[in-house]
Amino acid sequence: MILVTGAAGFLGSHVAGALLGRGHSIVGIDNFDPFYDRRLKDANAAAVRAAGAEFELLEADICDEGAVRSLLQRTRPEGVIHLAAKAGVRPSIADPAGYARANVLGTSVLLEAARWAGCSRFVMASSSSVYGNNRRTPFSEDHAVEHPISPYAATKRACELIAFTHWSLTKMPTACLRFFTVFGPRQRPDLAISAFMRRIGAGEPIDVFGDGSMARDFTYVDDIVAGVLAAYERVAAHGYRVWNLGSDRPVRLDEMVAAVERTVGRDAVVNRKPMQPGDVERTWADLTRSRAELGYSPSTPFEEGLRRQWRWYQEATAAPSRT
Numbered sequence: 559m560i561l562v563t564g565a566a567g568f569l570g571s572h573v574a575g576a577l578l579g580r581g582h583s584i585v586g587i588d589n590f591d592p593f594y595d596r597r598l599k600d601a602n603a604a605a606v607r608a609a610g611a612e613f614e615l616l617e618a619d620i621c622d623e624g625a626v627r628s629l630l631q632r633t634r635p636e637g638v639i640h641l642a643a644k645a646g647v648r649p650s651i652a653d654p655a656g657y658a659r660a661n662v663l664g665t666s667v668l669l670e671a672a673r674w675a676g677c678s679r680f681v682m683a684s685s686s687s688v689y690g691n692n693r694r695t696p697f698s699e700d701h702a703v704e705h706p707i708s709p710y711a712a713t714k715r716a717c718e719l720i721a722f723t724h725w726s727l728t729k730m731p732t733a734c735l736r737f738f739t740v741f742g743p744r745q746r747p748d749l750a751i752s753a754f755m756r757r758i759g760a761g762e763p764i765d766v767f768g769d770g771s772m773a774r775d776f777t778y779v780d781d782i783v784a785g786v787l788a789a790y791e792r793v794a795a796h797g798y799r800v801w802n803l804g805s806d807r808p809v810r811l812d813e814m815v816a817a818v819e820r821t822v823g824r825d826a827v828v829n830r831k832p833m834q835p836g837d838v839e840r841t842w843a844d845l846t847r848s849r850a851e852l853g854y855s856p857s858t859p860f861e862e863g864l865r866r867q868w869r870w871y872q873e874a875t876a877a878p879s880r881t
């Protein structure tokens with residue numbers, strides 16, 4: 559039995575489904591945070607259920623220590639994969655306290671509950687955003703990460719520090735995974751590729767921030783899932799460890815828009831807007847450590863990933879449950 563937090567979300571539903579496919583029993587916890595449409599999360603949870611019967615999903619807040627502990631006491635998971643969070647850079651600027659509560663308090667509750675329940679390991683989502691506007695590229699886990707530039711990024715860095723302290727006190731093996739902009743089927747609707755596919759497909763204009771030179775190390779969701787599972791398997795040998803999970807293939811925003819246009823088969827109507835506060839100029843993962851220690855090897859070409867996401871979006875919006 560493995561506890562997956564955020565199991566009704568984009569990444570949580572993929573990780574839970576992959577683990578079910580490998581024969582694990584999964585208990586999920588998710589509060590269906592209203593950040594985006596609940597129907598998308600219900601559809602994500604339904605996709606997990608379709609992947610295997612050994613899946614229970616509790617609708618509860620990870621900050622609710624009583625609910626978390628009674629779930630752990632009843633289900634006795636061997637380990638935790640913690641993916642629940644308030645995600646997203648720009649909305650965190652309007653709600654720093656909400657982000658701190660869900661991410662920092664929620665992670666603290668889970669770490670201590672996992673120790674209390676005797677879990678053998680804890681794997682959690684961090685983010686490439688902790689690198690801020692790091693000038694050294696590609697971003698290595700050894701680079702300084704003391705200047706995050708959004709409340710969201712600061713909460714993720716705080717979670718890494720809290721996890722380190724918790725590991726140093728308890729020796730429960732703990733991994734922090736710095737995901738680099740993940741895309742693919744079920745991608746969060748606020749993320750750029752998802753929003754651009756939706757709007758270009760509908761013939762609506764898109765907002766493009768900055769001059770198009772902003773770049774992201776877009777990473778396909780199946781590659782991220784493989785990295786999460788490898789970290790879960792291997793973290794015990796490392797104690798506390800931070801790993802980058804990216805693609806080592808930064809794509810400029812204007813190139814991404816052109817690739818989405820090709821995928822959707824329509825030209826975009828572009829509204830140029832200034833760079834947004836909190837957005838970093840570029841991300842680029844150094845994968846030396848995760849390749850060597852996790853056998854991580856992202857393999858999905860960017861445009862192939864876009865085609866899969868677009869196919870999923872078309873099928874999902876055609877299904878009666880999503881209309």
Ligand SMILES: NC(=O)c1ccc[n+]([C@@H]2O[C@H](COP(=O)([O-])OP(=O)(O)OC[C@H]3O[C@@H](n4cnc5c(N)ncnc54)[C@H](O)[C@@H]3O)[C@@H](O)[C@H]2O)c1
Binds near residue numbers: 589643
């Ligand atoms: N998607 C990316 O590109 C990306 C990049 C870097 C890091 N991450 C991190 O990966 C994790 C998953 O991200 P995602 O894109 O799947 O986001 P998501 O919003 O789709 O999934 C997160 C899930 O957590 C749940 N949640 C939020 N607050 C909660 C709370 N207090 N209690 C219980 N559940 C709660 C939400 O309802 C949601 O279903 C997050 O920790 C995010 O910060 C994602």
